Structure formats: C-alpha cells, structure tokens
Amino acid sequence: MGVSHRIAHEKLVDFLDELASSFDVYVPYSQNKRLYLGRFDRAKSAEIDFSSRRSSEPVKTFLVAPIKKVSSRPDNRPLILAGVKACDLASLGIQDFVFGQKSDSDPFYVKARERLVLFSFDCTEPAETCFCTAMGGNPYAQSQYDLNFSSMGGFFIVEAGSPKGQKLLDEHARFFTAAVAGDDAAQKASRQTSCSKVNEFVSKRGTPDLQALNGAVARQYESQLWKDFYATCVECGACNLACPTCHCFLLFDKTQDNRAVRFMEWDSCLYSRFARVAGGGNPRKQLWQRLRNRLEKKFDYFPKVAGMVACTGCGRCVEACLGKIDIREILKGLVNGRWNNPPND
C-alpha cells in the first residue's frame, strides 16, 4: 500500500490514547536499557520507546499466553501492539504454522490472532545481539503488519499493510498528514542505516547466514561439539520462554474450588521430563541431547516441514541465557565444525 502518511510523535501518543478507548493498547517502555511491553499509559508516554529495538517479551505472549485456562472462553477484546519489530512479525510464520492452519487450528490462537492489531516500527538502534539479517530478515517490517511506522526523528512515516490498518488510518485521519515527496527516499535511507548496523554485528561475529546453515545441523548431528556448546547450560528454559518461535506447551489439570480446570503452559524442551514416557523411558536423557533437539527443531525440522527456519535473529536467547550460551557461536561452530569459544570463567 506504500508510504502514504506522516504522524508527529506527540500526535502518535494522541492517536494511541484515542484508540485505547476501544482497544487494549500495549507499547514498549524503556527500563534499564531494555524495553518491556506494558499497557499504554499517556502519563508515562515519555518512557515509551517505539523504535529503537525489539522488546524483551516476544509477541507470542499475546497469542499463546505463558499460562492460560483452556477450559474457558478466549478473550475477545481487540488488542493493539504498537512497537512490534520485524523479527517478531517473522516469528508469526512459525506460530501460524503450528496453531493457525485452517484445517487444524487452535481456536484460542485463532481468536487471539484475530484480535491482534500490529503496529510495527522500523528498528533505529539494533542491539548488539541482533542478527536478523543473517536469518533472512531485516530490521524493518515488510509484511504481517497493519500499520508500519518509520521514525524520522520528530515524526514517523506511516504505511498501511492491511485493510484493517487502512481503516484505522481513515477513521483517525485527523492525527495524520499526507506524506510528501522524498519520504520514500528518506525511509529507504534510514532503513539502510539500520541494516548496516545489524550487518556489522553479524560480520564482526562471523554469524553464518541461512545459506551456510543449510543442512548444518544434520551434518553435525553426531558431532561431539554439542557437548561443548552447552557446557554451561543450567536447564532453566529461559531461551525457550524468550524465543518468539518456541511454541511447545504442556496441558495440565488442577482442581480449583472443587472444579476441574485445564491449563496450557509454555514448556521447555530442555527440561529432562519433556519427552519422558510412562515407565521412565526417555529419548533425550542427556542435557546436550535436549539442546541438540532445540537446534534441530529450529534449523532442520521447520525448514523441512514449513520451508522456514524457526529463528528470526532477535537475539533474545542470547540476552536471556544465564550460562552465556550464544546461539550465534553455536551456529558458527556447526558451520565450521569446531568450537572456538569456550565460555569464560
């Protein structure tokens, strides 16, 4: 639909304030150099950081809640997530594949997906842990958004990516002005700058790209490297929880007020009981086998069944890991067939 409008920074806050009467609106707040999603609050608008980089929480939080009752009705109120980034939008491909396919969908996911309105923002200050460009992405959205905002300092260049987004633009036209000649070029230049930043992080670390990674997990499946990669893993599952594409969950039953209730809770393939069967059999007894399984799922299983890797280069797992395990180094190790990065004491 192309670049069509501009909105000033303070008008954007007004726009969201107006939307907050009919939507749940969530935005990223800056806190200790990280971004955390929270409910839009006009009084805290100075702390909102729409653009710089991705939030700590992955977008899946709004689709498959960390823990939710599946013995009751899903929530229907529409929800705007303003400040979502391209790496999160890319993860929707995996989540949709797992939960949203028409023939075989999870009704809770479908409802949550329908209610979700996505306002994406180009990244202006990618984090050092970002490597989206190596995973076939970019630090700006090209699809999956309803409205996209490109920060130009005091104002944003706006484009609609869906009829839903276009309708919001039309209904709230008074906050926007028309784009002017040259906005296209300005957006392109700004995006180029962000791309260069991520590319620099990628090349400095030697993070391999998708072409180099093609088939790498299968080639190294029997390698001893796996044991080295994960020497410092403490099996906490933080990488799974932070990951926007990790989708595994557990159904569990509880009794509350003498009523049986069933919950669905995010699970971690690193936990020793993840694949254990009744009687104690376990296909992945060793921790390194479970970590190999995680990488296999992302870089072998999903390419085979869905035609895409289940990694968007968001770097959340790098940031979350207590053992300082860095997926970029593992990918490098898989491609090079050697491990050069024994963890620091």
Next chain:
Amino acid sequence: MADGIIPQTIEFEKLDNGFNPYAYVPSEVLDVITETPTIKTLVLKPETPIGFKAGQFVALSVPGVGECPFTPSSRPSMQDIIHLSIMKVGRVTERIHELKKGDRVGVRGPLGNGYPLDYFKGKEILVLGGGCGFAPLRSLMYSFFDLSGQLKKLYYRGGCRTAKDLLYRKEMEEWAKRPDLNMRLTVDQGDPEWKGNVGVVTTILDDVEMDFAQAIAVVCGPPIMMKFGTMKLLQMGFKETNVYLSMEKNMSCGVGKCGHCRLGIYYACKHGPVFRYDQVKDLPDPWD
C-alpha cells in the same frame, strides 16, 4: 482418595465455534476389571460416543488430576463403550487405578491415525504383540474379526514376561479356537502352570507360513520388543514398507502442536502413533 475427592464439575465451556481440541467428553466408569497385578481395564461410556479406528488413541482425564494417552482395547465397531487397559506406572495412572464403578472421567479423542485397514484387506497378516501391546492389538484383532473372510491369512504371536502378566487370557483362549486365526503365545519366564512356549516372542515365528515379500506385519509392544521383532521380521523377508509399528512417545496435546512427541519430521500423536518402519528407520534413535 488419598488427597481429596475427584471434582464432579468437569464440563468445559463451549467456544463460539463449538470446538476446543483440549476439551474432553465427560464419561462414566461402567466397570473396572482387574486384568493383572498391575493392569486394570476401565469400561467407559462417554456422554457422546467417541468413534475410533483400531490404532487411534484417546486421552483419559481424571478431572483436576491429569491426563494420559491410551489406545483403546475394545471393539471399534462398538461405538458407545470404550475399554482402556491401563498399567499403573506413575502419578496419574495410580489415581486411575483407584477409580470405581460410577466415577466420572474425561475422554478426549479419537487422536492419531490408526491402522490402514482397507490396505490390509486381501493380505496375509502377522500380528506381533508384547506385554501392554496386547491392549491396542485387541482392538485391531476385533477389527480383523469384523472383516471376516476379507483377510488371506491371520497369525497372532504374543509374548509377555510371565503368565501372570498375560492380558485377556480367557479371551485369547477363545480366539485360539477360531479357524481363521493361527495363534501362539509365549512367556519370557515359565512357571509350573504354564504349558506353552517359554522364550521371547521372536522364538515363536519359525512356523509362520506366508509370502513374506507381500505380507503385512503389525508390531506393538515395548520399544525393545519392537526393535528385535522388527529386525527378525526383516530377516524373514518382510518389506520395510509392510511393517507397522506403534511408536510410544510422550504426548500432551494429541493434536500435533505441543511439541513433546516429535519424531523427526513427524508428530507421533498426529502422523502416528502407527508408523511404517520405512518412515522411522532413518531417525538417529528410532527406538529410544
């Protein structure tokens, strides 16, 4: 019950589109049959019938306690009643073993693929069972009996640890009289009372007369039994594409989403639990 009563309010709210893959059908326990010291069979009547094909499984819930997957052992054509034969091995199955006639539980399903019965018609079939594997195979055998005359040959070879562990013994003795079935059983450890063969199940295959290159084998039992059973069948001349296995994996959601039962590019709950050997043989550790 040791820690509190089973809540009886187990209805799930209906979703707008009426479909919730995680919801169970409230069901009544009509009877509990003690089969062996560790295995009981629940006879269940779901409020709405759960039709299943032999080899498909269901998830049984003790409301508020937990849910486990089991393959029914009853006749699939008997639509409104389901039998589940359950070994006591863990937290939920211990509670299941405490269930009494009249208790209410939840049944979710049917889940998974089941056996391709149409493909089996007109063929020679060898069924190889071990221990708990007798349960799913009982429902398969009933399907075969329902197909009477449409199979070229039917052999059943079953083995279990001791005669005490032998499921459905009386019924099996009846089956053995059928003219359309060639049946033999064995136990790993004999006792004075046991008159049959002693040895693992692969020791009672030598008298099977079939055109192995065309015949079908169905194997169901513990992983170690399936592994050696399959090796033996391949030696005998069965084709990899004609050996059907039941792969036991940890299943939670039962609808191919939760990630627990992945087996290479498959989910055991969705693409299985019945797999042909050629589908799983190239996995790094198919039997683990």
